[in-house]
Amino acid sequence: xxxARGFTLVELLVAIGILAMVAVLGWRGLDGIVRARVALTxxxxxxxxxxxxxxxxxxxxxxxxxxxxxxxxxxxxxxDNRLTLVRTVFNENEPARLQVIAYRLVNGQLMRxxxxxxxxxxxxxxxxxxxxxxxxxxxxxxxxxxxxxMGVLVWQNNGWQQQPVATVQGGVPSAITGLQVVLAVxxxxxxxxxxxxxxxx
Numbered sequence: 001x002x003x004a005r006g007f008t009l010v011e012l013l014v015a016i017g018i019l020a021m022v023a024v025l026g027w028r029g030l031d032g033i034v035r036a037r038v039a040l041t042x043x044x045x046x047x048x049x050x051x052x053x054x055x056x057x058x059x060x061x062x063x064x065x066x067x068x069x070x071x072x073x074x075x076x077x078x079x080d081n082r083l084t085l086v087r088t089v090f091n092e093n094e095p096a097r098l099q100v101i102a103y104r105l106v107n108g109q110l111m112r113x114x115x116x117x118x119x120x121x122x123x124x125x126x127x128x129x130x131x132x133x134x135x136x137x138x139x140x141x142x143x144x145x146x147x148x149x150m151g152v153l154v155w156q157n158n159g160w161q162q163q164p165v166a167t168v169q170g171g172v173p174s175a176i177t178g179l180q181v182v183l184a185v186x187x188x189x190x191x192x193x194x195x196x197x198x199x200x201x
Contacts, residue, residue, distance in 0.1 A: 046146060046185060053110055053143040054181070054194045060101050061179055061196035063087045073125065076164070076176060076198075077132055078152035081105040083181070084131055086124070089117045098124050100131045104140070105150045110183070111140035146186040153180040155195075 065086040067075050077084040083103040088096050097117035104111050113136060115127040130136040153160040155178030164176055177198055184191045 043187060046144070046187070049144040050183065050185065050192055053183075054192075056112060056143065057103070057179075057181060057194070058196050060085065060087050061198050063089070064198040065098055066199060067175070070121070073121065074128065076154070078154060078164075078179070080152075081150050083150075083152050083179075084128075086128070095119065100124070100127045100136075102131045102136070102140075103150070104134070105147055108145055108147055108186075109142050110144045110147045110150065111142050113138050113140040144185075148184040148186060149191075150184075151182040151191075153182075154178070155180070 065075050065088050070086065073086075075086040081104070085101050087099050087101050089099050090096055097119050098121075099117045100115040102113045102115075104113070113131070115131060115136060115138060118124050118127065127136070153162060154164050154176045155161075156164055156176050160180055178195060179198060180193065180195045182191050182193045
């Protein structure tokens with residue numbers, strides 16, 4: 001009677017080794033796919049958050065207060081990692097009011113704070129001082145995390161300037177008609193840049 005031949009110990013070890021190698025290769029491939037998906041999801045969320053932040057900035061810039069109506073009062077102050085401006089607020093069946101808007105970059109978080117609205121220029125001066133001194137008690141809204149730096153340029157005299165030019169020839173104030181905001185974001189190869197018009201120009 002012929003006996004059935006089974007697997008030898010060497011054959012079993014070889015088969016187990018091959019299965020182990022296939023399992024390791026499969027795990028590495030799956031791990032790479034999962035990591036790529038996580039990174040892509042984070043980048044998409046960051047992009048969506050930056051779009052919302054830029055949309056909010058655009059709305060604020062479109063409603064920026066007319067500098068000629070404020071006289072010698074400041075309506076815009078920009079520097080690295082901060083932007084402060086006065087905007088006009090329109091509510092239905094109510095007269096227009098003024099409000100101070102402050103963007104700040106603190107510990108990688110881009111935050112926006114808005115003051116109370118007012119029609120009193122003296123009160124507006126107090127709100128402005130509180131905002132630029134960072135003592136406004138109004139809680140800020142965090143627009144986006146993971147922001148490494150924020151730069152702001154102004155459009156004046158047909159060019160982008162880091163600092164506004166106070167006057168031109170003849171002592172006439174030179175109008176600032178636009179802003180450019182540059183945000184360096186974590187895990188983005190290039191800074192994100194967006195330009196805005198100030199007011200209804």
